[in-house]
Structure formats: structure tokens, C-alpha cells
Amino acid sequence: MAETFKELERAERDSRWPRAAILDAAHFNADGLMPAIAQQHDSGEVLMMAWMNREALDETLRTGRVCYWSRSRGKLWRKGESSGQQQHLRSASLDCDGDTLLLRVDQTGPACHTGRRSCFYVALEETGARITSDPLIDPDTLYQKP
């Protein structure tokens, strides 16, 4: 598997490879998971990092709607299924080692369960950690009990 990505290192720009072979060579960790970074496609804002197994990745590529693996719930997690805040895939790339994904997405509303646009809101500054954003939506509204 590692040989495939080694081969790609010297591959020319715009050269194409069979997608199934690349996905088969991709490296999921001992739990069968791979970190996936979600970036808003137009603003470039990094929204969140979550995990995918092969099934979640296949579904995401097939449907264009981002599906992760929830480690806490132990099941597929179609982003937005309870909050309504979906992620639509614009493009997906593997890194040089084939063990991390970068997803360029179009995120509806907040990506974060706190109601904030991005999950990265705790800045580590010299004078202390600082909260860098407010929720767009009250999380109590985001996850309404039926």
C-alpha cells in the first residue's frame, strides 16, 4: 500500500490514477479511521476535523454529502443529520502518505456543535487562551429535542 503513494510522489501534475486503487492503498489507522479536515471551499476557513472510515469516505464521494464516523456514538454520522447544518463536498484530497484527507466543503451555517462557524475558537495566546468567536446560532436551537 505504501508503495502506491511512494509512486505518486514522482507523478506529474494532472496525471490520473484509478481511484479504487488509490482508495485501497489509503492508510486507515488501527481503528480503521482516517482524520478528515473540513475547509470552507471559498473562504478557506478550516471548520473542523473529524474521522472517516472507508464506508464513510465511500458514501461521501458517492453522495457529495459529507459523512463521518462518530467515535463517541460508534456509527456513521451524516453531518447535519440532527442539527440540519450539512456539509456539501466540493473536492477531496489525500495527502502524500495517504493517511489524511482534506475536504473542501460548502458548510451550511455553523460547523461546530456549539453553534460557532468553526470548531477552532480557543486561541493559545501569550496572555492566555482566548475565545475567538461567538455562536451564530444558540446550540439549544440547533439540537432541538423532539
Added chain:
Amino acid sequence: MAETFKELERAERDSRWPRAAILDAAHFNADGLMPAIAQQHDSGEVLMMAWMNREALDETLRTGRVCYWSRSRGKLWRKGESSGQQQHLRSASLDCDGDTLLLRVDQTGPACHTGRRSCFYVALEETGARITSDPLIDPDTLYQKP
């Protein structure tokens, strides 16, 4: 530890918290590591994802030069120590769960060991996987044997 990040969920924008307490509450995995995403601060390009232990994070925050933990070499990895392609820290943020870092950096030259600017160059497209960039520098030049 999880309680600290739970408390931050409702914290107001620009509120400040003791940095040491936040770092102590941050969640490193069973191997003592946390994923760190490096993003070029001005262009927004996501350059790479690597891992940090607490020591690497402390050093990065203290020196402003990004230091990861190399899982393959089992030691601290001061980015650019062999290639010369350093990462200078502009800002660092933890996510809502305190288990992932986003580093906004100023990257000298290529971030990728293949000589490419970004490690994410294997796009998963419908018609196949496609190589999306060429090296800026020949990797044989990047890692010259002494």
C-alpha cells in the same frame, strides 16, 4: 479535563482563560499525541497535518517555530531541520473538544517532503485520482546527503 472545554463552550468572545489550565485540559490520545493542521496564514492553503505531543506544543508556543513529534522517527521534529523549509507560527487554536490543533503558519517554500507546497495533492475525482501540483523544489535537492 473535558469539563474545562465544556465550560468554554458558553464563554463569550474575547474572554480569556489561563493558558496553562487550558493546555493541561487539552486531550492528547493514548500515544500522547494530538493532530495539528498547518495552514498558511495569508493564503489559507492547508499545507499538512502532523502530530504533536505536549513537549512539541510547548516548544512551538515558546519558540514560535513549529515542532512536531515524528511518529516514524520517535522524536521531536523541528520542521525544516533537515530540509531548511521551516514553519513559523502566527497563531495556534484548539478546537471545541480540545483534541485538535489548528496552526496558522508562515511556511518557507514547500511543506511537503516531495517538494510540493502542500501535502494534499492527490485529488479523489470521479474520473480517477489526479495529481494536483508539481514540486517547487526537487526533493533530492531538499534533502541533500551531507
